[in-house]
Amino acid sequence: MKNVIRIGNCSGFYGDRLSAAKEMVEGGPIDVLTGDYLAELTMAILLSQKMQRGEQAGYVGTFLKQLNEIAETCEKKKIKIVSNAGGLNPKSMAEEVKKILDAQGVNLKIAYIDGDDLMPRIDELKNSGEKLTNIDTEVDFFNQDMPALSANAYLGCWGIKKALDLGADIVICPRVTDAAVVMGPAAWKFNWNRNDFDQLAGALAAGHVIECGAQATGGNYSFFKEVPTFKNIGYPIAEINDDGSFFITKHQNTGGLVSKGTVTAQLLYETSTPSYLNPDVVAHFDTLSIEEVEENKVLVKGTKGSPPPKHHKVCMNLAGGYKNTMELIVTGLDIPEKAKIFTEELFDSLGGKEQFDDVNIQLHRTDKIDPKTNEEAMATLKISVKSKDPEVVGRIFSAKVVELGLANYPGWTVQSDIKKSSPFISYWPALLDSKYIDETVYFDELTHQIEIEEHDDVVIEKPQFNIAKTEYTDTKKIEFGRIFGTRSGDKGGCANLGTWAKDSKNYEFLYHYLTIDRLKELLPDLQDYAIERYELPNINALNFYVRGLLENGVSSNDRRDGQAKSLGEYLGAKFIDYPSELLK
Numbered sequence: 001m002k003n004v005i006r007i008g009n010c011s012g013f014y015g016d017r018l019s020a021a022k023e024m025v026e027g028g029p030i031d032v033l034t035g036d037y038l039a040e041l042t043m044a045i046l047l048s049q050k051m052q053r054g055e056q057a058g059y060v061g062t063f064l065k066q067l068n069e070i071a072e073t074c075e076k077k078k079i080k081i082v083s084n085a086g087g088l089n090p091k092s093m094a095e096e097v098k099k100i101l102d103a104q105g106v107n108l109k110i111a112y113i114d115g116d117d118l119m120p121r122i123d124e125l126k127n128s129g130e131k132l133t134n135i136d137t138e139v140d141f142f143n144q145d146m147p148a149l150s151a152n153a154y155l156g157c158w159g160i161k162k163a164l165d166l167g168a169d170i171v172i173c174p175r176v177t178d179a180a181v182v183m184g185p186a187a188w189k190f191n192w193n194r195n196d197f198d199q200l201a202g203a204l205a206a207g208h209v210i211e212c213g214a215q216a217t218g219g220n221y222s223f224f225k226e227v228p229t230f231k232n233i234g235y236p237i238a239e240i241n242d243d244g245s246f247f248i249t250k251h252q253n254t255g256g257l258v259s260k261g262t263v264t265a266q267l268l269y270e271t272s273t274p275s276y277l278n279p280d281v282v283a284h285f286d287t288l289s290i291e292e293v294e295e296n297k298v299l300v301k302g303t304k305g306s307p308p309p310k311h312h313k314v315c316m317n318l319a320g321g322y323k324n325t326m327e328l329i330v331t332g333l334d335i336p337e338k339a340k341i342f343t344e345e346l347f348d349s350l351g352g353k354e355q356f357d358d359v360n361i362q363l364h365r366t367d368k369i370d371p372k373t374n375e376e377a378m379a380t381l382k383i384s385v386k387s388k389d390p391e392v393v394g395r396i397f398s399a400k401v402v403e404l405g406l407a408n409y410p411g412w413t414v415q416s417d418i419k420k421s422s423p424f425i426s427y428w429p430a431l432l433d434s435k436y437i438d439e440t441v442y443f444d445e446l447t448h449q450i451e452i453e454e455h456d457d458v459v460i461e462k463p464q465f466n467i468a469k470t471e472y473t474d475t476k477k478i479e480f481g482r483i484f485g486t487r488s489g490d491k492g493g494c495a496n497l498g499t500w501a502k503d504s505k506n507y508e509f510l511y512h513y514l515t516i517d518r519l520k521e522l523l524p525d526l527q528d529y530a531i532e533r534y535e536l537p538n539i540n541a542l543n544f545y546v547r548g549l550l551e552n553g554v555s556s557n558d559r560r561d562g563q564a565k566s567l568g569e570y571l572g573a574k575f576i577d578y579p580s581e582l583l584k
Helices: 020-026 040-053 061-077 090-104 119-127 158-165 180-190 197-210 260-268 335-350 395-406 504-513 516-522 567-572
Strands: 004-009 032-035 080-083 110-114 148-153 170-172 237-241 246-249 275-277 282-284 289-294 297-301 304-306 311-331 358-364 378-387 422-433 440-443 446-449 475-479 485-491 494-500 531-536 541-546 575-579
Touching: 004 020, 004 180, 004 197, 020 032, 020 061, 032 061, 032 180, 040 148, 040 311, 040 422, 061 080, 061 090, 080 158, 080 180, 090 110, 090 170, 110 158, 119 148, 148 422, 158 170, 158 180, 158 440, 180 197, 180 237, 197 237, 197 246, 197 260, 197 275, 197 282, 197 297, 197 304, 260 289, 260 297, 260 485, 260 494, 260 541, 311 335, 311 395, 335 358, 335 378, 335 395, 485 567, 494 504, 494 567, 504 541, 504 575, 516 531
Parallel strands: 004 032, 032 080, 080 170, 110 170
Antiparallel strands: 004 237, 110 440, 148 311, 237 246, 246 297, 275 282, 282 304, 289 297, 311 378, 311 422, 358 378, 440 446, 475 575, 485 494, 494 541, 531 541
């Protein structure tokens, strides 16, 4: 169809289902295959690979395995491939891609993009007055002592569009925004201009929905009982129109579910304000509408866009130091007292807590009253320590834990081995004036510089809504998740928790009931965190942004759920007083 481009996504993270690429190109018609492999944690993993294996490493190797299976089919069906699997080394990945194509005799043209890597320019940026201030903590990078290991700007979609304009069949991207791999092909198909903000905002929303693969098609869905089957779950396809509206669907004869709920959940995922900032456009998610048009097909339209901010976001990974963690089982009666005498004796034998940069002690109360099994009587004591000195948190720490095995609380049981310390990476999100971005497309042995337009600072005004409140007298206790859907995730050191109602009447209750104070009452372990609430009445949703919950990012925090994936389900398990009338 002339005015539609069908873009399918086969990967939502590094480690996603390998067979999905082949299933997408063989399972039905698509014009472009995308893969999103990068996250803050993935960049840390690729950095580790590059440090261990040398300068030729640092890309997502599993993409090459997928390409080996689909190259001939993509050539035959004229399917373009756009992927951010280039990671920290798009040039080397492009070279490996060419080897695969040559070995198969496949004539697909390759382009790759770079310009995201800021490490060679750190001193230049410092001398120019850039501060690379941490978005979450407001600390200037140059005023702290952790050295940078990597620094990558999130590039936009115009380099991808340029590569496709030049005739590329495969575009290998570095650190681009998650939605850019969808926005670029849409801008290429319809030849959008940089000021086509509504169209770009629609494509951004489409990219955001499908970027996490099967999360848009029933995966990780709160109302999982609505999903007919998780067997052979289909991956998402965005059918984007020239006006920026789009359908979300999946191939026929696949498992999973595409519904208004699954799309709503994914729109809320890993967001803060409904004004979604991107280097190409600001998309206003509080303006769009979602409508089920047929089975497993949902229409999203009306997304408004406005000019992008004057900054590009930067993902920095810093050498945070070293850490060690030991876990013990504490069983039976008086568990807090047992944990207390153990930790006091442990740190006394180590010379005090003061020698560590950070000490984190967590007692996970999974024990039950009148337990029916030995396991039901158990709690877990988790002790984590950090230091710039690897010896301070090394084997001596682990050994001191074990030394107390016969000399402390009754039932002492350790779950961890004596081990040395391990380095950890601290995530540092920052902003960089876009004028310093130097993006280049490489194609047919020629280089093409991408113009970066300068914009004014974006001021996000929080809209005010006036939603009438109905008073109910008769209520019934019911779990929150029986009524409302939730979806949560990580945003660097912060977390988001989105929740939505299935209709406007239930949303009216949710809107007035779930205040920030009520959320902290339901989830008391969030009491000490700053939380922001954002309203999206257009999709009957609320979004909560919890600052600092994940410390300095996924790779450095000590939470059992370091990516806050389960935070929404935690809320869903809480009992609330719900109007009996609405339950009917």
